[in-house]
Amino acid sequence: MPAPTPDNDAALLTTLNELYHPLRGRDDLSPLVEQLANARIVMLGEASHGTSEFYVWRAAISRRLIEEHGFKFIAVEGDWPDCYRVNRYVKAYPQSGEHAEAVLHGFDRWPTWMWANWEMVAFAEWLRKHNADSDGQQVGFYGLDVYSLWESLDAIVRHLRHNDPQSMPLAEKVLNCFQPYGRDEQRYARHTALSRHDCANEVTGLLLQLARRHPHFDADPEADFDAEQNAHVMVSAERYYRTMMVGGAGSWNLRDSHMMETLNRLMQHHGPGTRAIVWAHNTHIGDARATDMRLVGMHNIGQLAREEWGAERVRLVGFGSHSGSVVAGGRWGAEMQRMALPPSPEHSWEGALHAALGDNGILLLDEVGERRELVSTRGHRAVGVVYDPRRERGNYVPTELARRYDAFVHLDETRALHPLHIEAAASATPPDTYPWGF
Incomplete structure (x- = not known):
């Protein structure tokens, strides 16, 4: 400079x-x-x-x-x-x-x-x-952020138990996959780097299920959007914590790309001209x-x-x-x-x-x-x-x-x-x- x-x-x-x-x-x-x-x-x-x-x-x-x-x-x-x-x-x-x-x-x-x-x-x-x-x-x-892997999973489980029990088996698969890591993102990332075994397929499957189902909830008209967005966060967070182990610009770029994708979903959610x-x-x-x-x-x-x-x-x-x-x-x-x-x-x-x-x-x-x-x-x-x-x-x-x-x-x-x-x-x-x- x-x-x-x-x-x-x-x-x-x-x-x-x-x-x-x-x-x-x-x-x-x-x-x-x-x-x-x-x-x-x-x-x-x-x-x-x-x-x-x-x-x-x-x-x-x-x-x-x-x-x-x-x-x-x-x-x-x-x-x-x-x-x-x-x-x-x-x-x-x-x-x-x-x-x-x-x-x-x-x-x-x-x-x-x-x-x-x-x-x-x-x-x-x-x-x-x-x-x-x-x-x-x-x-x-x-x-907009990407960090809330466990908090988003908890929110999805609460939502499904009360509103969509038919989708709970997919959430339980995600819970079982992450269970050995004790809600420790760094432990999960280190293990996946060494073993090449991760939970990407499980979180993606849960997202696809939530994206297909759109029930209506009078108490919270945004409840289905909230659940689906939590699934998007989980998909990005799972990738984010794995990418952190590699170093470089990858994790930063993934985080800001997730923010941009979330902003676009919010724009679409609120309708034309928002x-x-x-x-x-x-x-x-x-x-x-x-x-x-x-x-x-x-x-x-x-x-x-x-x-x-x-x-x-x-x-x-x-x-x-x-x-x-x-x-x-x-x-x-x-x-x-x-x-x-x-x-x-x-x-x-x-x-x-x-x-x-x-x-x-x-x-x-x-x-x-x-x-x-x-x-x-x-x-x-x-x-x-x-x-x-x-x-x-x-x-x-x-x-x-x-x-x-x-x-x-x-x-x-x-x-x-x-x-x-x-x-x-x-x-x-x-x-x-x-x-x-x-």
């Missing part, structure tokens, strides 16, 4: 000042919402899974797209079974729960804070009220071809959506921040921590935006035209669920900003997310200023 020069820096700062739309309140979202309004798919990113403002501003943008432009569902970087419980809650299906806080406590896979947080409680309560007051089709909430909102990390929604991901053969859902639906019908919105605090773990599976987010270096995109704006702002990148400085390559911060502020250097993805996104939301100083899963959770109370304008 070539180092920026003083002349390039000066030209970039001038351009950023000219294109900057201030972001101080919800009314300031109007230029961005207007740009997004006619898209079929709007993807809203985040530079970390542990930053409060990313969730709050994504919720504010989504609320306007839903209320003013009729977007029909939100699909997130989360597990299908957990997110489907939220979908049932916001649509007030029978026995779906009394409070969003209790429903979101069900997200108990590490990193729990990613969806079990007070920011999401506020949004889920608003969405339930919106659906209750709406005369039209209710707005849904779904998960418009969707996606919430996921920038590394998933920002076009991979505008980063160094392309050099190792990786793609992502943002790239796939542009290729499949056409760039004019897909809008990708990146998010970033200069400094503040964040929730993350010191290693995979570790206890969550509130960590400092160090100021971004001046040669990064975040550093340049801080130097040019010193405040929150929106860049509409379709206004760039021939300004080459916004398609040059600079580092763009990406904080994962595992994070060490002392090793910031490795967290910057070489990025051509105006090719990676259609718009970018810069938040100069941000604060850590507010998790639900904390010690003495029973006595936990909402954070100050909750519910943040909802």
